Amino acid sequence: MQTQSNSTTYWNNAGPVQDTLDFILTSIDPLMSRQRLMARVINCIQETDDTLTYTLQVCSRWQGFKPGQFVTISAEINGITYKRNYSISSSPELLRNKRQITLTIRAQRGGKVSPNIGQWLKVDDTLEISAAMGDFICLEAEKQLYTEAQRAYSPVALIAAGSGITPIKAMLESFCENRPDHDICLIVHAANPAQLIFANDLKRFTQSLPNLKLSVHFSDKEGFVTQNQLLKDCPDLKDRVLYICGPAPFMAKINDFAEAAGVPDFRRHQEAFSSPVAPRKSAGPVTVTFTKTGKTVTSANAVSLLELAERSGLKPKFGCRNGICHECTCQRTQGSLVNALTGNPIPDEQTQVQSCISIPTSDVTITNW
């Protein structure tokens, strides 16, 4: 990450002066906020029937990205703020020239945010975004292994399935701009032609990148990826640097095939699009992880998070131990809980939970203890 300047530190120290000035600035234009990075939706196009591409005007303080990185957006739906990661699908050139980025978002079945994203995120809306994050960056890690000249001629294989093509597209845009003659093997998987995201852009890439070899596969017709198919698309796989992005089972398969084909571990890069939906219930004991202190504790019975924390040697603040006072509130990022008073599940999107009445029903992660 970028190092924080003194000014950033000042604004992030929430105090009455900062809060009031930021309030005035954001009342003029949300993008002027000094405490948060903001963006405005200026365009939205339908990519496929379940995928939208948003063009965002980012605020002047947003510091840029490397192709392949993602941002976390804060989406407010029905009063609740959800945070979701989406890869940037546009070129660095678009940011340089117009201070814009695009995010391509596909509806995830059972998701809280993406299925109806078109309803709550519209043109002219503003939203909070994070700085660009992630190390799924094209030929970035290779900086330590190769000279600049070697890097320029390292052949790559970009392998994407479904919406996994979004960070790959940013990489291809970057190649178009900087090294159009780079040796690229691009393999794209989609369910069927209607589901293929960026069909027109792919055509454009084959024209502007002379050394690009594109293979497109549709699983509805051809079934899932096989080792033979992969090596047919890319016979020299073992000599390339791999960038793999797609659903977890797809990436696991490609990884296995690539390993069998002799691609060393350090040349296989992948981006996990983790699903925020936790398993509903796990049979048997569950593990609670307190990431701040690094402690873990296992529980086989209906024991509250507060008690589990105490068992593991932590001494969190508490009050009534009865669900009244909220003194023992902790921050849950993963895992499911039930309310001990009502027996009802605590909604997954609720991150601030009262630990004295929260009983884990799956592995749970608490970030502030």
Place this chain on the structure above:
Amino acid sequence: MDMQTRALNQLTPSELDRFGEEMDQLREAVLADLGQRDADYIRSIVRLQRWSEIGGRGLIHFSLGPLSWGAGVAALSVSKILENMEVGHNVMHGQYDWMNDPKLQSQSYEWDTVCDGDSWRKTHNYEHHTYTNILGKDRDYGYAVLRLSDDIPWKPRHLVQFVNYSVLSLFFQWGVGLHELETEKLRDGSVTLEEKKPFLKRFARKATRQLAKDYVIFPALAGPFALKVLAGNAVANGARNLWASTIIFCGHFTEDAQTFSEEECENESRGMWYYRQILGSSNFTGGRWLHIMSGHLSYQVEHHLFPDIPAHRYPEMSNRVQAICEKYNIPYNTGPFGKQYLTVLKRVARYSLPPEGHPLRERFEGVKGWFGKLKPRSAT
């Protein structure tokens, strides 16, 4: 004591359980319904509060005469009241934790008063809301300064407790800020000053910041007009103190609000806890603005039943609460603001006198006029 015990025993344990279930159902129904409306509401109050603070401070700063200065003080007072009552108090209860908005989170919110947020969360959210009106456990009952029930032994100093009450009201934020110091326990030696050092440190830090803001930095910005800014800020803080104190006293110290002993609250069921919250609290009626400016503590009964449900929901929940109370024959204490406050004043006055049977009591019995009306009603 008789009256309270009788009231607590009115319902059988199974009736209390059913009553508790009905309250739980109401709670779950509203929790399930929370959404954009509540988010929009609290944000609109925050916006209003911020603009009135900016406008108020601006007017005080650039005022040309007493009129514009007065308008500025009024706007700043409104801002401080809104921030403390409708935003701060409610946010710190966890009423908006579900929004995942870092600016509206209970455990990190810090409000515009000398009372440190952590101290408030401990003494108010935990102690007062868990042990509401249990004498000896709820230190909010009389704030260890006032004698508001016969359970506290009468001492001659109580004769002037009206003066204490007035001073407490005017400097209410200091009383609230120093509440955790537990001066009464320091006096009887059950707590040492050494143990209170961490608290005093936090208090000193917060108080310094607050004093610096209103009495040093903002006045200094006005240069030669520093005095009028200092005076304006002092009046606004004082107005907020008086208002907050008055609202809060109406919540638990009205004539019919009941108190409880530790023994009768041992092994309390959830139904009993709800029941105690209703008996120990009192509402007052009024216009929409009175409710907003009181942080909806005008619905103290609902607030004590559901301290972590967004307060602007209390008016709509009140009908159902009253219906449930009627069904179980539980008194629901409400009345016009002025009338309720008058009973608070009566309570302060009544318990400044020694209890019946006290040798000094006879001397007061003879006094004609309003003292005569202050006899406890429990005699009936």
